[in-house]
Amino acid sequence: MKKLVSTAFASFALFCLSTAALAAPPIKIGALFAVTGPASFLGEPERNTAQMVVDEINKAGGVKGRKLELITYDTGGDATKAVQLANKLVKNDKVVAIIGPSTTGDSMAIIPIVEKAQVPLISCAAGSKITEPVKKWVFKTAQNDGLAVAKIYEQLKKEKKTKVAILTVSDGFGASGREQLKAQAAHYGIQILSDDTYGPKDTDMTAQLAKIRGSQAQALICWGTNPGPAVIARNAKQLGLTIPVYMSHGVSSKKFIELAGDAAEGIKLPSGKVLVADLLPKTDKQKPSLLAFIKDYQNHFRAEGDHFGGHAWDAVMLLKGAIEKGGDTPAGIRNALENTRNFPGIGGVFSYSAKDHAGLTKDAFTLVEVRKKDWVLVK
Amino acid sequence: MELLNQVTQFVISGLATGSIYALIGLSFAIIFNSTGIINFAQGEFVMLGGVLTIFSLNVLHLPLLAAIVVAVAVTTIIGLVFERLAIRPLKNATPLMLIIITIGASILIRGLVMLLWGKDTQALPAFSGTDPISIAGATLLPQHLWIFGVTVLVIIGCRLFFNHTISGKAMRACSFNRRAANLVGISVGRMVLFSFVISAAVGALAGVIIAPLTMTAYDVGVMLGLKGFCAAIMGGMGSGLGTVLGGLILGTLESLGAGLISSGYKDAIAFFILLLILFIRPQGLFKKGETERV
Numbered sequence: 001m002k003k004l005v006s007t008a009f010a011s012f013a014l015f016c017l018s019t020a021a022l023a024a025p026p027i028k029i030g031a032l033f034a035v036t037g038p039a040s041f042l043g044e045p046e047r048n049t050a051q052m053v054v055d056e057i058n059k060a061g062g063v064k065g066r067k068l069e070l071i072t073y074d075t076g077g078d079a080t081k082a083v084q085l086a087n088k089l090v091k092n093d094k095v096v097a098i099i100g101p102s103t104t105g106d107s108m109a110i111i112p113i114v115e116k117a118q119v120p121l122i123s124c125a126a127g128s129k130i131t132e133p134v135k136k137w138v139f140k141t142a143q144n145d146g147l148a149v150a151k152i153y154e155q156l157k158k159e160k161k162t163k164v165a166i167l168t169v170s171d172g173f174g175a176s177g178r179e180q181l182k183a184q185a186a187h188y189g190i191q192i193l194s195d196d197t198y199g200p201k202d203t204d205m206t207a208q209l210a211k212i213r214g215s216q217a218q219a220l221i222c223w224g225t226n227p228g229p230a231v232i233a234r235n236a237k238q239l240g241l242t243i244p245v246y247m248s249h250g251v252s253s254k255k256f257i258e259l260a261g262d263a264a265e266g267i268k269l270p271s272g273k274v275l276v277a278d279l280l281p282k283t284d285k286q287k288p289s290l291l292a293f294i295k296d297y298q299n300h301f302r303a304e305g306d307h308f309g310g311h312a313w314d315a316v317m318l319l320k321g322a323i324e325k326g327g328d329t330p331a332g333i334r335n336a337l338e339n340t341r342n343f344p345g346i347g348g349v350f351s352y353s354a355k356d357h358a359g360l361t362k363d364a365f366t367l368v369e370v371r372k373k374d375w376v377l378v379k
Numbered sequence: 380m381e382l383l384n385q386v387t388q389f390v391i392s393g394l395a396t397g398s399i400y401a402l403i404g405l406s407f408a409i410i411f412n413s414t415g416i417i418n419f420a421q422g423e424f425v426m427l428g429g430v431l432t433i434f435s436l437n438v439l440h441l442p443l444l445a446a447i448v449v450a451v452a453v454t455t456i457i458g459l460v461f462e463r464l465a466i467r468p469l470k471n472a473t474p475l476m477l478i479i480i481t482i483g484a485s486i487l488i489r490g491l492v493m494l495l496w497g498k499d500t501q502a503l504p505a506f507s508g509t510d511p512i513s514i515a516g517a518t519l520l521p522q523h524l525w526i527f528g529v530t531v532l533v534i535i536g537c538r539l540f541f542n543h544t545i546s547g548k549a550m551r552a553c554s555f556n557r558r559a560a561n562l563v564g565i566s567v568g569r570m571v572l573f574s575f576v577i578s579a580a581v582g583a584l585a586g587v588i589i590a591p592l593t594m595t596a597y598d599v600g601v602m603l604g605l606k607g608f609c610a611a612i613m614g615g616m617g618s619g620l621g622t623v624l625g626g627l628i629l630g631t632l633e634s635l636g637a638g639l640i641s642s643g644y645k646d647a648i649a650f651f652i653l654l655l656i657l658f659i660r661p662q663g664l665f666k667k668g669e670t671e672r673v
Contacts, residue, residue: 041498170643196642201602203593206392207638207645214385227500227594234592238511238520239388259502259594262509 026062026069027328029054029319030089032100032110033124033312037077042102042308046124047072049293049309050099052300053316063323075101079109086110090117096323096330099315100124102308104172111138120334122318124311127176131357137330139337139357141314141347142307143272143364148249149180150362151270153188155378156219161244165194165217167208167232169224177223177248193217198228206235219243225250230259237263244268249365253306257373268378270365272307274346276375280366285344289313293346310346318343318350388517389638390631395523397630398530399593401623402585403607404614405533406578411616412541413550413574416477420461420485422604424579427454428586429595430492433501443506451583457488458579462572485600493597503590522592529588533581534623540577541619550574602646609653615663624665 031050034043054070062068071093075082082101089095090113097120101107104127111130114121114137121138123130128144156164166181168174174197185192194215196208209232212220220243222232229251236245245267247256252271257264273280277290293313297305318340319333326336340359343350348364367378403425410418431450435441441449465480506525511518541547552560553570561567586595593599606629613625629649636648656664 198642199646201599202645203589203599203603204392204396204634207389207634208642210385210388210392211638214381227502227596230500230502230594234509234520237509238518240511240518255499259500261502261504 024066026067027323028069028071028093028095029316030086030093030095030098031070031072031312032075032082032085032089032098032102032106033072034077034102034106035074037075039077039103042124043074043077043100045297045306045309046100046102046312047074048301049297049305050312050316052296053313056296057316057320063320066328068320071095075106077103077106079105082106083109083113086113090114090119095119096328097122097319097333099312099319104130107138107140111135114138119330120322120337122315122337124308124315128180128358134355134357137334139318139352139359141311141318141345141350141359143249143347143360144358145176145248146180146184147360147362148270148365149177149184150188151365151367152221152246152268153184153190154362155246155268155367156190157188159219159244161218162189163191163193163217164219164221165196165212165215165243166192167196167198167205167212167220167222169200169228170197171200173225173248173250174223177250181221181223198224198232200224200228202228203231204235205232206239209235209239209241213239213241217243219246221246221248223248223250226253226255227259230256230264233260233263233267249307252368254304257370264370264373266370268367268369271368271375272310272347272364273366274305274307274310276366276368276377279375279377285342285349286346289344289346307347314345314347314350317345384516385638386635387515389634391514391517391519393631393634394627395519395526395630396634397610397627398526398623399585399589399603399626400606400610400629401626402526402530402533403582403603404610404622404626405537406581406585407608407611408614408616408622409537409578409581410574411611412554414466414477414571415474415554416466416481417474417608418575418578419478419481419604419608420488421578421582421607422600422602423485423488424454424458424582424600425586425589425603425607426492426595426597426600427457427488428583429503429590429599430496430501430586430597431583432587432590433503433595434496436503443504447587450587451580454583454586455576455580458575458582459572461579462575466571466575467568485604489597489600496597498597500594500596502594503587505591506588520592522588525588526592529584530623533584534619538619546570546573606649609649612653613656613664615665617663617665621663621665625663628664 033047035047054068058067073085099122102124104125107123107125107130123140124142126142128146130140168178194212198205222229229247247267247269249270252275273286277294280287294305322333322336326332338352341351348360350359352359368375369378407421410416428450431453432446435446435449505522507521541551549565550570553567557567610626610629611622614621633645633648637645
């Protein structure tokens with residue numbers, strides 16, 4: 001009993017102190033990330049980064065003198081849970097905006113809720129259908145797959161290669177990449193000679209590659225996430241495949257080079273700029289943001305900041321800018337977001353408009369090549 | 380000519396993959412032959428072989444050979460403990476119950492490995508370089524030769540063990556008739572334990588030699604286990620040549636299917652063959668129909 005009284009007193013005292021310190025109540029922001037479950041490799045760095053950025057903003061005095069309060073829930077990558085949690089954020093926590101979720105599935109599931117409640121959402125997932133067609137209250141920070149495809153096709157056009165073979169993984173990521181590769185080919189005057197797939201758990205792709213070797217293709221584009229592309233790189237080397245190999249941004253991490261070993265040499269891929277921040281020219285608008293983010297993340301978590309954390313960094317910073325300009329109401333934030341132009345973030349330079357809630361161009365990606373077990377920029 | 384080259388490549392790649400399946404299939408058959416149990420944790424023994432080797436190499440900093448020995452030894456001990464704790468205590472259990480226990484064990488092992496070493500895929504360095512070897516217009520990696528070599532050695536070893544040693548013969552006796560074996564003084568319990576130990580060791584060895592090619596992670600056991608099971612079924616669950624041929628045929632058909640028909644159907648081909656054989660020749664492709672004497 002005594003303990004209870006003292007706890008109650010202590011929390012009351014704390015309450016008085018905190019209200020004394022903050023003249024105005026904090027601005028509540030909701031966050032949904034897949035911190036556990038199969039998409040935890042996305043959700044964990046996102047959660048870490050979002051909390052880190054919010055803490056820093058508060059330490060520097062908050063937004064227009066008011067602190068931010070981040071209310072984070074874990075969706076586990078489960079769309080049903082995401083829907084429940086989004087409802088909770090809107091109805092119980094009364095947040096002014098939501099960042100996340102981490103996956104396209106979760107994001108699509110909660111769009112009806114935020115549209116109905118009229119609360120702006122900044123998704124951290126990559127699927128282009130999140131913002132196509134444009135939904136009034138939905139924005140996103142992760143780069144669309146289509147932009148990566150455009151980056152590769154642009155390079156092929158530069159190298160005057162018009163015939164390609166594509167090899168995509170048979171999961172959601174690969175299917176979306178395959179769709180974009182086929183849809184944009186005509187625009188760049190590219191002909192897809194061979195269109196093969198592989199299973200996410202396959203351990204030998206020599207059959208598909210032998211077939212591609214026998215075709216007239218001048219380049220191979222492979223779309224997948226680890227470990228499949230590493231197997232493909234090794235198999236391609238085994239078969240002595242001489243045509244250049246392009247990979248997707250799905251493998252733009254050091255892990256790919258580690259897995260593929262020597263076979264990774266010479267492979268080119270579009271990548272977000274976090275990976276090569278120190279190689280970028282000084283004129284690059286994103287460079288200061290990138291270096292700050294990488295240093296911060298390193299200090300806080302003793303790990304390298306990655307693209308995924310970057311998506312959350314962008315979401316929080318875009319929100320901060322919108323609150324500064326548009327105030328702390330959901331409608332004000334939405335309008336200010338839509339009018340955000342040339343914001344240099346981690347994922348790219350964002351310019352939202354009434355017609356574009358994804359906000360990025362293909363310059364969000366930079367083409368890199370593996371040389372001597374490290375990345376170099378492709379000029 | 381180009382097509383011929385391609386087909387050679389398909390066949391050679393298929394044989395290489397097939398010998399992996401064969402080796403895993405053999406380890407299925409060893410347990411089945413002395414206990415009548417299909418051990419669905421077999422794929423996990425394969426996974427443990429690879430993951431433990433990488434752990435010994437990268438964390439304990441052992442040389443490759445020592446790392447392999449440690450990995451196989453530890454997996455063998457896990458197989459032994461598994462038999463003692465999960466299989467032995469059950470008196471009069473039906474094969475179905477035992478099979479369900481092995482499925483449970485496989486989920487447990489997978490979960491523990493995920494917690495201990497995370498979800499990342501890891502690669503083991505190749506034993507003798509990665510310069511491709513050219514054979515009849517097709518190419519192979521030196522690692523494939525290791526796989527062929529080890530598979531042949533394991534088959535010979537199994538043959539000698541089961542046909543020419545007392546323990547091996549005793550294990551076969553148990554598989555034919557447990558009660559009769561017991562009556563002539565064979566300790567059935569010990570033979571069951573032996574079979575788990577041997578098959579864990581063979582599985583782990585398979586996991587080690589394929590890890591440089593296929594890479595490894597906590598969840599690779601599922602698919603490899605299924606393909607190995609498929610090979611064993613094709614061979615009629617015998618611990619000899621039948622299973623090996625089953626594995627090689629499966630690998631080759633998969634590779635030809637992926638190359639000539641469509642790569643989307645690769646796994647479907649394996650499971651289609653499995654179903655077909657279970658319907659038409661449940662005793663396996665290479666066994667003569669046996670008459671059971673009651």
